[in-house]
Amino acid sequence: MSKGITKRSEDYSQWYIDIVLKAELADYSPVKGCMVIRPNGYGIWENIQKNLDHMFKETGHVNAYFPMLIPESFLKKEAEHVEGFAPECAVVTHGGGKPLEEPLVIRPTSETIIWATYKNWISSYRDLPLLINQWANVCRWEMRTRLFLRTTEFLWQEGHTAHASFEEAEEETLRMIRVYQRFAEEFMAMPVIVGRKTESEKFAGAVHTYCIEALMQDGKALQAGTSHNLGQNFAKAFDVKFQDKDKELKYVYATSWGVSTRLIGGMIMTHSDDQGLVIPPKLAPLPVVIVPIWRSDEEQQKVSEFARNITKDWDPLFYKIDERDQYKPGYKFNEWELKGVPLRIEIGPRDVQNQQVVLVRRDTSEKITLSIDNLKAQVENTLANIQNNLFKKAKERTEANTFTVNSYDEYKERIDGGGFFRVFLDHTNPEVEQKLKEDTKSTIRCIPFDAPQEEGPCMITGKTCPYRVIAGQAY
């Protein structure tokens, strides 16, 4: 392992890449834009899956799996959808050595194949709501890729639900964006702004899109999750109707919602530092590492025995004792810090003598000497503190970098410094967004749910707006 990583202040982008590669979260693959997710990274994804999956099931959803290959013609059935996704689709043209009669698209998202299937599953209001999620990989041929943030193939979950009314679909769409908010804040310790996307930023084929937006350490926004109310667009495109209580045949209402391995990128850029990765305890594949310290064989034996003794009733997945003897303790300290393990326990001969251990927090580097009495509870308590502290720090940073700006001149001056900007912009006018993008490389990130009623003139057109939107530069 090479020493050190690029400092954030020197080159933020390189810092990010260094973290991903050196903490062994992922590796480049032989195919451009694709990445190998290594065990350290996949372990985080597994924890994301585990916790989100639980939340989905709590809210009444079940998992299923739909195929990766979709007939090309399916994509074309919803006009906006095909326009949005066709340019970035990978297409399979051959199978078994022969050209295929109809090319198959590798799913960029699964609305089309799912709605083609739902057509067969839905005939009565009694079949609704249909609440299904799938964990899957998807493929989008992006121009420019970045590890975790935008890769050609990525892992995600996509929920696809069918409802009898627009109102019910709307309720579902909102419910799920709140699930994402809760997950981001409680598990990832990543504060987010919840809101609605503007017309030009919404999902291809949606009536409207809700999103969570997080602010990264470099001041750029990251869209961390989206939830779409698809109205009847897909039902109409795939002819999915149900007979309602009133005997009438109606098109069903749809939602879809997803988060991806991008969340891992968001986690990295929210918490990590110049020492390396910082993983919130609730997502850490390994919450605690124990580093024994010894000189002689005799000491090694004593220290190891002590370590095993104090952990004898601990969950083996909760901790690891690093007994490698080819590395000195200092090396191990640095390595585990680089890899983001939230809490380290150091145990040396002195500690055995005093029946104590030394806890070292990844988030603050604080060293705490503790008696071994009631150690497990103390460790768990400290992990909970780390989790809270990470959220608090991220929240403070986000708030400190959320600015209220009134003039376009001031906005243009400050936008490159990063941050969320609370501004008046007429989001109903596409030209406003167009100009904003051209002038400042920034976009309206969302129309926040909690925007207070406040009238003011659009920074660009002067038209009166009823509330402020959040604008900023994004990943």
Next chain:
RNA sequence: CGGGGUGUAGCUCAGCCCGGUUUAGAGCGCUUGGUUCGGGACCAAGAGGCCGGUGGUUCAAAUCCACUCACCCCGACCA
């Protein structure tokens, strides 16, 4: 698709201008043995490369020329 960069050992790179003492090197990592061990240890001995590919020039190519492939970074598009 534009702009920039890089391809030589597992990794980071030197060597290339000015072709031949180069039997291709260094540091890190790796293997073996020994000493170390409370913040990235040290010594010794090893293993490991047809220098991205193809073609050319030449008595001679990692080095010069042409073509080509790949990847990375920065922009426009996106979760």
